[in-house]
Amino acid sequence: MSAVDTKHPARRPTDGMLALAKDIAEGRQRDSIGTSTVPAHVYTDPDYWAREKAAIYDRLPQILCPSALLPDPGMAVPHDATGRPLLITRDAQGAAHVFLNVCRHRGTRLVEGSEVQCTKKLVCPYHAWTYAVDGRLLALPRPDTFPGLDKDAYGLVELPSLETGGLIWFSPETQGADFAQAEMLGEDFDALGMGEHVLFRRKTHRVAGNWKLIMDAFLESYHVTRLHAKTIGPFFKDGATSGDMIGPHARSAVGRLEEMEGVDLEKMADLRRVVTFAYQLLPGALIIPSPDYINVMVMMPQAHDLTLVEDFMLIPEHPSSDKARDHWERSWALLDGGVFAGEDFRAAELGQQGLATGAVPHLTLGTMEGGIRRYHETVEEALRAAN
Structure with a gap:
């Protein structure tokens, strides 16, 4: 029951969204990064976190x-x-x-x-x-x-x-706030109709892990069919991905190739049925549009090993019947209570526990995890810019 189809049948993706979808459909791979590494201390060092807070969370929109x-x-x-x-x-x-x-x-x-x-x-x-x-x-x-x-x-x-684009941003700096990149992202979110959605559920999670470990899970598709094997994994296959950057913000797409043939990718409702977009925003926010609803997750780090994640589930309109409400409740229970809290956030906590031992000096990333390397480079660039 995709409300997107009935409410906005003419809604169209932006050129950037369409380019990623065509990459997937035509077999193009944008990520040319080979095996790479990320030092473990960026997740476990309280001093590094203090630098991040001052340079990123206390400065950037x-x-x-x-x-x-x-x-x-x-x-x-x-x-x-x-x-x-x-x-x-x-x-x-x-x-x-x-x-x-x-x-x-x-x-x-x-x-x-x-x-x-x-x-x-x-x-x-x-x-x-x-x-x-x-x-x-x-x-x-x-x-x-x-x-x-x-x-x-x-x-x-x-x-x-x-x-x-249906989001409220703020700048902790009172002078010289630059929202240009937020406005560019707003074009995609307007195409998704996010500003016209209504709030169905809101919940704040307390995750005993570094904020970047949470972000990492949404920057690669390598884990999807493994970590989520009993939930959403069967809906995805390895390799059918593409991604790009909007300023310091990452935009990625995962496609179901076996369903894409003959689909008019320029129709948003049809596109969202076969391609799942995800937006990984600096400092730490995630926008995950499912075929008929949108999750907005905001990372609010409290320490190097503690993050509050506020999750909002947005739906196209208020439920008009018990059947509709039950549909959204099941979707909320699957993602917020199962996939996100029970799997992604739990994986971040287990990662924090393991890295804290010092047994692994760096994380090794494969070609399906290039988004993580790019995100960490963006964080490092923000740290340098603040010096």
Whole structure:
């Protein structure tokens, strides 16, 4: 039951997506990297992780959540896992904002919890200073006790942000934020219709592994028919892959060759039935479009060996029947509870445990794992650029 077909029969892939699909169909191989290695210390060294945090997670634009988390005006959700207290809002005109979740009066945390709130006003629990969801200071008790205070100068502190392709990005740096690459990615995500999807499920996983070990699993197809042998492995075959880069971000595709003959690859609905795309974004986010829904996973490293992964399942429309809801529930249980948590994330934890022993000085990568080498080169380039 692919809702993609019925809602958007004319939706078409971008030129970049189509080029990868044609690579697969015509047997072209873009990855020419032979056997290579990655040093083990990049996963296990706390000092290396501290450099990554300063150069990448504290500097580069990054995804916070899909637009579908805040579908309507007058909504707000706290977000703490980046290491700073953030507040994501959608104002009365529908624009998304990212603020520091801090009252301008005495620095009190403004909104508690982690769930989405529907509200037009944000009231500080300490002294009831009141803000609009667009950040303006609306009112404060006993304004006469603050003579000369200019309310316009006391709005919430806003960080640079961008909403594109159904995703909300922010920049931890307040000056010179560059969202050009995010806008380029937004073209693909618009082609997938991600901005029109709705949120079905949201869950945060606590993974005892380095954030790059999680990313690695989505940068190669070598493991798919092995690790996922009892789940999604039978739907894939080795070798039918292609990939490219959009700035520092990787885009990959895995095709089912036996089903591609005669398929009109320029029709998005048909393309998604035979080719699975995946986007591996720097710093650490994954976009996995299945044939009829999309998973957005955001990596939020807490230490060199601990990562929070927030997984969002987006579907084309709210379930209209119990049968439809059961369909999506089964898909969610298969991927989030089984494939991702039970297999990919567990493999990352086992990898962390093994590498921590020092028994393996470097990881050896084959020709089906070239995406991992490219991703690590991108991380290393970001580290050099910050020096």
